[in-house]
Amino acid sequence: MTIALTGVGFRPLTVPASIDADDAADFVEMMRVRNIVYAEIAGNDDEAMTPEALLPHYQPDPDETRHMWLVIRDGDVVGRVGVDIPHETGSKNAYWLIEILRAHHGAGIGSRAYDLVEQTAREYGRTVLQSWAEHPDASGERLTAPTGFGDIPRDRAARFYQRHGYALEQIERKSVLDFRTAMPLVEQHHLDALAASHGYRVVQWQAPTPAELRDGYAWVKSRMSTDVPAADMEFDEETWDAERIVRHDQRYLDGGQTVLVTAAQHVGTGELVAFNELVVGADRTAATHQEDTLVLKEHRGHRLGMLVKCAGLKTWHAEIAPDSPRVITFNAEENRPMLDINEAIGFAPASYSAGWKKVLA
Ligand SMILES: CC(C)(COP(=O)(O)OP(=O)(O)OC[C@H]1O[C@@H](n2cnc3c(N)ncnc32)[C@H](O)[C@@H]1OP(=O)(O)O)[C@@H](O)C(=O)NCCC(=O)NCCS
Incomplete structure (x- = not known):
């Protein structure tokens, strides 16, 4: 059964000049949600970063254009969507992420966010869309990398990629x-x-x-x-x-x-x-x-x-x-x-x- 998705929107991220600036609230909130999402996946804070540390990486960059939106549900920030467009001459590539707080999974928000990813890639004429996700170990069906090295559980993120037309290409080990x-x-x-x-x-x-x-x-x-x-x-x-x-x-x-x-x-x-x-x-x-x-x-x-x-x-x-x-x-x-x-x-x-x-x- 498909339930209509109401109360969800995407707000382009304002990148402030500094964390003390008047317009920094969305960036700080984006970082708070980002850190929770990573902790929910990994069970630790290894990927946590402060807004101060990440802000310089979002400033205008001659080497790539970064798009990011906050995912808003009933007024609250519940995730983020990012699309990076590298500036190398002739590039076909776009790299993206969708990260949603666990309490809001399974409601169709990710799929709606994905429309924004593909629309943005197409606006830049990019045809090769790539993305990475951690797949914590779990029981059940597994997917094997076409390289022959490594496998992952066919978890929600894996099903999400497959449903949206993605192929598993490579497995990375975190050590x-x-x-x-x-x-x-x-x-x-x-x-x-x-x-x-x-x-x-x-x-x-x-x-x-x-x-x-x-x-x-x-x-x-x-x-x-x-x-x-x-x-x-x-x-x-x-x-x-x-x-x-x-x-x-x-x-x-x-x-x-x-x-x-x-x-x-x-x-x-x-x-x-x-x-x-x-x-x-x-x-x-x-x-x-x-x-x-x-x-x-x-x-x-x-x-x-x-x-x-x-x-x-x-x-x-x-x-x-x-x-x-x-x-x-x-x-x-x-x-x-x-x-x-x-x-x-x-x-x-x-x-x-x-x-x-x-x-x-
Ligand atoms: C992977 C991720 C982005 C998917 O987002 P999501 O909002 O849960 O995705 P959807 O709701 O569109 O689809 C998820 C499930 O809900 C179901 N669903 C979709 N729309 C629905 C609706 N309106 N009502 C009920 N269920 C729905 C889908 O069938 C799907 O089922 P499945 O998990 O059994 O395959 C999200 O789980 C997430 O943020 N995970 C952590 C970060 C991550 O791994 N990101 C990967 C991309 S970078």
């Missing part, structure tokens, strides 16, 4: 490293990696990236869009230059976040060939997020992935965020080389997310 027990193994693997990586040295810095390292960092950042296992998910090749690095770093700094970049430099050429990023918000007792990690294809096989991970974790735990209890990272379930490194260090699987795709006619 967690517990700092209370991790350091002996990290130390040991760091020494092994140092011994195996002659001809390379570690270069470390906190954002903002020093001027002389921006071009090198920009090149390895750009390879994240081409050299990471993507299954049949589609990503534009991103162009990064020193100015984009400055903008990137500034968003983190404006949000009160700390970023440590640990890179491997090829001594012979001075080129940066591998890197790893660790991030924490203003509250350094919260979980640390490990963001990008990459070794350029031509430099694989020298333990540089292990080197930059371990060197980063050591500096982080000793000098930057000694009270952060754990590190969280996401990897493609088929990315065996990366998972081998993480598992050796002591990262343990915590949950699984999936990447979903639909190609519009």
Whole structure:
């Protein structure tokens, strides 16, 4: 039986200049609801962020257009809808999310929100729509990734994607490293990696990236869009230059976040060939997020992935965020080389997310 959906609307999000601004209430409320939705899914606050930390990432950006709406039900904010339009030349892609408080699931709100997603993508002429969701473990029917690596329960989010024409493309593992027990193994693997990586040295810095390292960092950042296992998910090749690095770093700094970049430099050429990023918000007792990690294809096989991970974790735990209890990272379930490194260090699987795709006619 379909029940008519009344009292539901979508209000474009106002992005204030600062959290103290007169028009900041909707942004603050959006963040409150976002944090509850993630806690309801994961059962913890690992994904929680303050409005101050996320606001800089919503300011006008030459690299993408972000649309967001609040989902209003009977006057209350009960969720959010977002559509990101990347600006890479010739891009067909749009990335989206719909996040609704659990008490309001199953009433048709998500489906109504999805109409807005597709309408927005079409307005920009985008035909490849992609989205990610966490699928907490549950009993019952399962769906297997076409990569052959990983499966998820066919839960409400999975049914929602399928009903709206999406195919499961890739499964990502969320892994967690517990700092209370991790350091002996990290130390040991760091020494092994140092011994195996002659001809390379570690270069470390906190954002903002020093001027002389921006071009090198920009090149390895750009390879994240081409050299990471993507299954049949589609990503534009991103162009990064020193100015984009400055903008990137500034968003983190404006949000009160700390970023440590640990890179491997090829001594012979001075080129940066591998890197790893660790991030924490203003509250350094919260979980640390490990963001990008990459070794350029031509430099694989020298333990540089292990080197930059371990060197980063050591500096982080000793000098930057000694009270952060754990590190969280996401990897493609088929990315065996990366998972081998993480598992050796002591990262343990915590949950699984999936990447979903639909190609519009
Ligand atoms: C996935 C999600 C967006 C779906 O939103 P929703 O509002 O629950 O979606 P709908 O109500 O349109 O559909 C959900 C269910 O309600 C049913 N339903 C739809 N309209 C209905 C109506 N008017 N009356 C009763 N039931 C209805 C659907 O048949 C569907 O049933 P199922 O779960 O058994 O398959 C929502 O559950 C959510 O926010 N989850 C957490 C975040 C997330 O995983 N997002 C994924 C996209 S980023």
